[in-house]
Amino acid sequence: MVTAIFPAAGQGKRMKASVNKVFLELMGKPILVHTLLAFSRCDAIDNLIVVVGADEVTFIKALLATVPGLKPYKVIAGSTERQYSIFNGLAQLNPATDVVLVHDGARPLVSCQIISAVVEEARKSGAAIAAVPAKDTIKIVDKGDLVEATPDRQSLWTVQTPQGFKKDVIVKAYQQAANDEFLGTDDSSLVERIGVRVKVVQGDYSNIKVTTPEDLLIAEAFMRDGVVAKVVSRVSSSVSGVVSNVKEKIFRKR
Numbered sequence: 001m002v003t004a005i006f007p008a009a010g011q012g013k014r015m016k017a018s019v020n021k022v023f024l025e026l027m028g029k030p031i032l033v034h035t036l037l038a039f040s041r042c043d044a045i046d047n048l049i050v051v052v053g054a055d056e057v058t059f060i061k062a063l064l065a066t067v068p069g070l071k072p073y074k075v076i077a078g079s080t081e082r083q084y085s086i087f088n089g090l091a092q093l094n095p096a097t098d099v100v101l102v103h104d105g106a107r108p109l110v111s112c113q114i115i116s117a118v119v120e121e122a123r124k125s126g127a128a129i130a131a132v133p134a135k136d137t138i139k140i141v142d143k144g145d146l147v148e149a150t151p152d153r154q155s156l157w158t159v160q161t162p163q164g165f166k167k168d169v170i171v172k173a174y175q176q177a178a179n180d181e182f183l184g185t186d187d188s189s190l191v192e193r194i195g196v197r198v199k200v201v202q203g204d205y206s207n208i209k210v211t212t213p214e215d216l217l218i219a220e221a222f223m224r225d226g227v228v229a230k231v232v233s234r235v236s237s238s239v240s241g242v243v244s245n246v247k248e249k250i251f252r253k254r
């Protein structure tokens with residue numbers, strides 16, 4: 001059984017909105033609903049655990065009751081840190097669960113292809129994360145804003161979710177992190193620190209985490225049907241038009 005846990009109990013401070021950003025609407029639906037529907041439409045997933053603010057549980061239960069097509073789900077209260085919210089989710093796992101995926105409620109554009117690939121790899125090797133090769137150069141900068149080092153970009157990946165694990169692996173990792181009072185920014189870092197190797201699964205650059213206001217525009221653009229394909233085809237056809245015009249002018253002069 002594969003259970004997906006959705007941390008969605010944040011405050012969205014960087015979004016500068018008056019509400020939890022996962023409740024903001026994109027194309028007529030709250031971001032969180034898009035995320036839950038993406039997983040519900042994927043055969044690789046059996047059930048959902050939605051983790052929201054303690055004061056949001058009643059509202060989200062009422063909201064999700066109006067959403068057709070969701071996989072079986074629970075709505076529970078989160079906590080003050082993303083990691084603690086997920087820890088609360090782990091305590092609610094179905095005993096039959098053998099693989100756990102953790103996916104940010106704020107990542108509504110995830111595909112079933114990535115979800116399924118993470119499930120398959122997590123079941124095979126115990127731990128898998130979606131990630132994409134870094135496009136920008138990353139630098140280590142000291143407290144005086146001076147560059148300390150420039151890691152080789154060839155080895156750098158921008159990590160996303162879903163992050164998937166065999167249940168025993170993630171439960172042990174979270175228990176160890178709690179014992180050590182370790183706080184990480186993703187689930188994989190907790191698993192890495194107990195000595196488990198984590199496999200990277202190719203993600204999508206469109207699988208963004210809606211974090212700051214401009215991400216809403218980007219997410220909406222991606223949500224419009226095939227916008228990326230249309231843009232690419234439009235650009236490529238205009239480029240090929242320019243090239244053929246130049247060629248014609250060159251050959252006409254000869």
Ligand SMILES: Nc1ccn([C@@H]2O[C@H](COP(=O)(O)OP(=O)(O)OP(=O)(O)O)[C@@H](O)[C@H]2O)c(=O)n1
Pocket residue numbers: 006007008009010011012013014015021022051078079080081082083085086104105106107209210211
């Ligand atoms: N205490 C927290 C903090 C975050 N999250 C969730 O973890 C995901 C990734 O976190 P982030 O993008 O940082 O969301 P926020 O913490 O809400 O954003 P900010 O840091 O800007 O406040 C989000 O879906 C968020 O709702 C959570 O469940 N519990």
Ligand SMILES: C[C@](O)(CO)[C@H](O)COP(=O)(O)O
Pocket residue numbers: 082104158159160161185186187209
């Ligand atoms: C888990 C994550 O989405 C991987 O990139 C990211 O670390 C979450 O960070 P946040 O600050 O909690 O959004």
